[in-house]
Amino acid sequence: MDLNWVLAGISLSVPLILAALGGLISERAGVINIALEGMMLFGAFVGVAVSWWASSPWLGVLAALVVGATVGLVHAWFSITVRANQVVSATAINLVATGLTAALIPTIWGVSGTSPSVPAFGSMEIPILRDIPGMEQVFTTLDGFDYVALLAAPVLWVVLYRTAFGLGLRSCGESPAAAASVGIDVIKVRYQAVVLSGVFAALGGAYLSIGELDRFQRNMTNGRGFLALAAMIFGKWKPIPTVGACLLFGLADAYQLRAQARGLDVPTELLQALPYLIGLAALATVVGRASAPAGIGKTYVKG
Amino acid sequence: MNKRFRSTAAVLAVTALALAACGGDDDDTAEPADTQAAEEPADPPADEPAGTTAEEPAGEPADGDYLWVMVTDQAGLGDQGFNDLAWAGLEQAAAEVGGEPQVIESNEQAQYVPNLQQAVDSGASLIVGVGFLIADAVSEAAQANPDAAFLLIDAVAADADGNPLPNVRSVTFKEHEGAYLAGVMAGLTTESNLIGFVGGIEIPPVVRFLSGFQQGLASVNPDATVESAYVGSFDDPAKTKQLTAAYFDDGADIVFEVGGAGGQGAYQEAAERGSGLVIGTDTCKNQLAPDNYLTSATKDVAGAVFTTAESVAEGSFEGGVANLGLEGGFVGVCEDTFGDLSQEIQDAVNEARDAIASGEVTVDPGT
Amino acid sequence: MSGDLKATSPIRLLEQLISGEQPYSEQGRGRRLGASVISFLGVLVAALVLATPIVYLAGSNPIEAYGALLRGSLGGQQPIAESLISMTPLLFAGLAVAVAFQAGLFNIGAEGQLVMGGLVAGWIAAEVDVPAPLHLVTAILAGFVGGALWAWIPAVLKAWRGVHEVITTIMMNFVAFSISQYLVKPGGALVSTTQPQATERVASAAELPRIWDPTRLHAGIILALAVAVAMWFFLYRTPVGFRFRMVGSNPVAAEFNGIATKRVIVQSLMLSGGLAGLAGAVEVLGVHRRYFDSFSPGYGFDSIAVALLGALNPLGVAAAAAFFGMLRAGSIRLQSEAGLTRDMVTVISGLVVACVAAQPLVHRWRARRAADRNGPATADPAPEEEGLASV
Structure with a gap:
């Protein structure tokens, strides 16, 4: 147990946390979102493209959010207005995201596979906290995304469980008909939730490309969108446990990288599978039963 | 009404994406960069005189109607490794010998054979198959098309009885010899005597890099140790970065990355810390972290591709197996930055080079 | 009305x-x-x-591009054969996903099951001594069993612990990739002496025969179509199939009607895994003739779209797989002839x-x-x- 390990674990968790919370918002409102992977890729790509074009990572991250919202809007339109099968819609988004982001690298930068280096965020030093004994490393290593991700969970908890908006959102996921009967505009709430979901996932993608790194690479999310989905279900569609699940994955991953680096005499492949084996073991023993919001995946027709 | 507005917005979004594709594309045709890569020339190749996409070569032959085709493995162009290098070799061939380079990127392993066949059907003068995963497919395509000329990188093509094929030139590299020299440099540079090795996946070329490096290191600095670890893929820069960080946190001062495209994460970590040095793979990578770069264990895939293309143009192409190493300079260390090193290190590296050349030292590939 | x-x-x-x-x-x-x-x-x-x-x-002429796509997928014996080859794994894996969906389960782990099926089939076909006439059949069945067993853990966790199958199958995918990597890495238990990241070549008795000279079309397509028809019959004409669909459409009513939903969950997910395993086995025995660590570009994930495009009906899945197979086969010429x-x-x-x-x-x-x-x-x-x- 050392601080570097924890910080590395957080860094590996943050994209998962952001995407998983995005998925949670959408699914609590009743719309399946397995498009997290594609939304992350779009966010990662646009973050880099705009940061490169405008020489400003801030504009990059802003553009990533806008694109995330737009992709969310597309998924919402298909899922809610068209009443398409939500898994089909999400699959389309994932495919287009994978293809388009990779195809645009050469059209924009004239090289394949990886963009050039672009302006990116570094770590953030927090003036006063930095001076707390023993905490210097923490408050000089973490970056803005880390704080956003870690604070997002409690904020989301408050929004979901302590506000009228959250209550409405959850009721749209559990029983849209009942929600409608008390005057909630189910369609509007679901639109808001899916768009917000895209924003979160895209932020997670932008973290990878201009927070943690400073370039876009073809398919750089590497399945994190799906892992985020798993973490969300692990956390039983609840914000705090979801973040806990993401941290579990991130810390286990950081641990296995460090264990390898220290020459632990265990096959590397076994170590690489460690986060998932721990997850499976936890699910089989202590975590157990989880049920999705009752109204999830079902189309809602205004009566 | 509201609903209609939303539909319109969604349609606009899709259109915007399409327009984005458009906006970028103009750039593409306007300014072909030297790594031009995945995008093929937009115009039909037939009416294009050779060489318009690359830098205009001097004295290009008029009869340069060669077609140089490469079939990538699944990593495709942009892998920062053998695919990119093979493409560079074909571009060089197009520029100096004439003709036109073309790439077919494989999306799946099951497409290797039809992709190679497509290259044959399009009348390629030379077909380059890149990577050891494509070896079976090259063997199959070469036996089905005995008149076509193939070059296989990083593996040996053979028939069912294990005999080399007459129309395939198989080229493998002694990565360990170049890595040995990098190990010598690292051994004389390290102060902490702890060096980290970051691999993508444990595959034979990666093992050869590691093996040679360890031997080179031990030859000049027996106290130094190398720890090795693998990311699990060649395309996860974020994880590669964290693995690099783990080494530096543990006190390593040099990291040797053989991480493919994901390896860029290693340079980023070193550059952010402002300390620690990275040794790269395949080509000089000093531009990725100029202040934190030691050298690369290089592998001149481009040179091998170019010379083979040249032999096709000269009519001297022949099949067979070549295992290329320090001799002829097909592996080595980054020359661009070599002069910046201390005289002591330069001398030691040159000494090791001579020792390998003379057979006084043999480097064990470890596989 | x-x-x-x-x-x-x-x-x-x-x-x-x-x-x-x-x-x-x-x-x-x-x-x-x-x-x-x-x-x-x-x-x-x-x-x-x-x-x-x-x-x-x-930067491509659309008419030219679609022409290339059509020529590359249907324009002659070779292209048609390639389309059918590309279609085969998608059909098996699409059926796998569809069967699970029909029983109300989202098997996002077809990819891992397919890897395990291919691995087991490749191992049996290359390393295990089986009398020649039975070698091929044994290897194919082993692929089915490998995939089915890989789905067994998520199935049991779902039936008895209520653990959501999406999360377990996603994680089983990652574990499968690691196992595959481990077994065929340098010095690994199953790695070939000549071909890295792969097993030895399968015995010739265990190869799926080629059926349309001179193309490399193999008998896997016939098997796939037969399985599709069988799955249609199973789902719509047998009592067990009916129970699957009953549990899928309304688990509460199914339970109420005395259907053992837990058993159906285990059966359907294992059948799904077995079908995915067949996708791997047939690809390994028919196309590559050895197990490669990287043989699947994500057939298991693409098959989700195939299953849904086929409306979860086995015959519809066959049509959808045929279409995606044509797209994949045609894509080769899209690159070299249309410059995409x-x-x-x-x-x-x-x-x-x-x-x-x-x-x-x-x-x-x-x-x-x-x-x-x-x-x-x-x-x-x-x-x-x-x-x-x-x-």
Whole structure:
């Protein structure tokens, strides 16, 4: 147990946390979102493209959010207005995201596979906290995304469980008909939730490309969108446990990288599978039963 | 009404994406960069005189109607490794010998054979198959098309009885010899005597890099140790970065990355810390972290591709197996930055080079 | 009236038509089959139309591009063979996903099951001494068992612990990739002496024979089509299949009717895993002739789209797999003849799936038009589709 390990674990968790919370918002409102992977890729790509074009990572991250919202809007339109099968819609988004982001690298930068280096965020030093004994490393290593991700969970908890908006959102996921009967505009709430979901996932993608790194690479999310989905279900569609699940994955991953680096005499492949084996073991023993919001995946027709 | 507005917005979004594709594309045709890569020339190749996409070569032959085709493995162009290098070799061939380079990127392993066949059907003068995963497919395509000329990188093509094929030139590299020299440099540079090795996946070329490096290191600095670890893929820069960080946190001062495209994460970590040095793979990578770069264990895939293309143009192409190493300079260390090193290190590296050349030292590939 | 309206959804229509859930007159049957074929083709045409500006903007002549696509997928013996080869793993894996969906389960782990099936089949075919006439059959069955067992853990966790299958199957994927990497890494237990990241070549008795000289089309396609028909019969004509669909459409009612839902969960997910395992086995024994660590570019994930495009009906899945197979086979010429990158091909597949997603729009529009013709007072048709497995 050392601080570097924890910080590395957080860094590996943050994209998962952001995407998983995005998925949670959408699914609590009743719309399946397995498009997290594609939304992350779009966010990662646009973050880099705009940061490169405008020489400003801030504009990059802003553009990533806008694109995330737009992709969310597309998924919402298909899922809610068209009443398409939500898994089909999400699959389309994932495919287009994978293809388009990779195809645009050469059209924009004239090289394949990886963009050039672009302006990116570094770590953030927090003036006063930095001076707390023993905490210097923490408050000089973490970056803005880390704080956003870690604070997002409690904020989301408050929004979901302590506000009228959250209550409405959850009721749209559990029983849209009942929600409608008390005057909630189910369609509007679901639109808001899916768009917000895209924003979160895209932020997670932008973290990878201009927070943690400073370039876009073809398919750089590497399945994190799906892992985020798993973490969300692990956390039983609840914000705090979801973040806990993401941290579990991130810390286990950081641990296995460090264990390898220290020459632990265990096959590397076994170590690489460690986060998932721990997850499976936890699910089989202590975590157990989880049920999705009752109204999830079902189309809602205004009566 | 509201609903209609939303539909319109969604349609606009899709259109915007399409327009984005458009906006970028103009750039593409306007300014072909030297790594031009995945995008093929937009115009039909037939009416294009050779060489318009690359830098205009001097004295290009008029009869340069060669077609140089490469079939990538699944990593495709942009892998920062053998695919990119093979493409560079074909571009060089197009520029100096004439003709036109073309790439077919494989999306799946099951497409290797039809992709190679497509290259044959399009009348390629030379077909380059890149990577050891494509070896079976090259063997199959070469036996089905005995008149076509193939070059296989990083593996040996053979028939069912294990005999080399007459129309395939198989080229493998002694990565360990170049890595040995990098190990010598690292051994004389390290102060902490702890060096980290970051691999993508444990595959034979990666093992050869590691093996040679360890031997080179031990030859000049027996106290130094190398720890090795693998990311699990060649395309996860974020994880590669964290693995690099783990080494530096543990006190390593040099990291040797053989991480493919994901390896860029290693340079980023070193550059952010402002300390620690990275040794790269395949080509000089000093531009990725100029202040934190030691050298690369290089592998001149481009040179091998170019010379083979040249032999096709000269009519001297022949099949067979070549295992290329320090001799002829097909592996080595980054020359661009070599002069910046201390005289002591330069001398030691040159000494090791001579020792390998003379057979006084043999480097064990470890596989 | 309202039944008629509902029937305009091709998903439902195809299902009703082929399952024979409702009696149709021969005439009506023919008309409905026609409608679903038209609907299927409509999706494909719409996707190509939608892709046209993108193809154009990517610097390629769309007519030339679609010509290349067509020549590359249907223009002769070789292209047709390649389309069928590409179709085979997608059909098996698509059936795998569809069967699970039919029982109300979202098997996102087909990829891992496919890897395990291929690995086990490749191992049996290359390393294990089996009398020659039985070698091939043993290897294929082993692939089925390998995939089924890999799905067993998520199945049991789902049935007895209520653990959501999406999370377990996703994690089992990652574990499968690690195991595969481990076994064929340098010095690994199954690695070939000549070919890195792969097992030894399979014994010639264990190869799936080639069936259409001079192409490399192998017998896997026949097996795949036979399995598709068998799965259709199983789902719509057998009591067990009926129980699967019952649990999928309404688990509470199924339980109430005395169906052992837990057993159905385990059976359906293992059957699904077995079918995915077959995808791997057939690909290894038919195309590569040895297990490669990287042989699957994600067939298991692509098969989700295949299953849904095929409306979860095995025969529809076969049609969908055929289409995606053609797209993959044709994509080779899209690169070399039309100058499109492989990534643009992925974009086009995405657009196809998007057009599938947009289908309900068209059906509602048609329904509304029909309603306008037949008189007012007809409400919006019922939602086309219930939620699939919950995610």
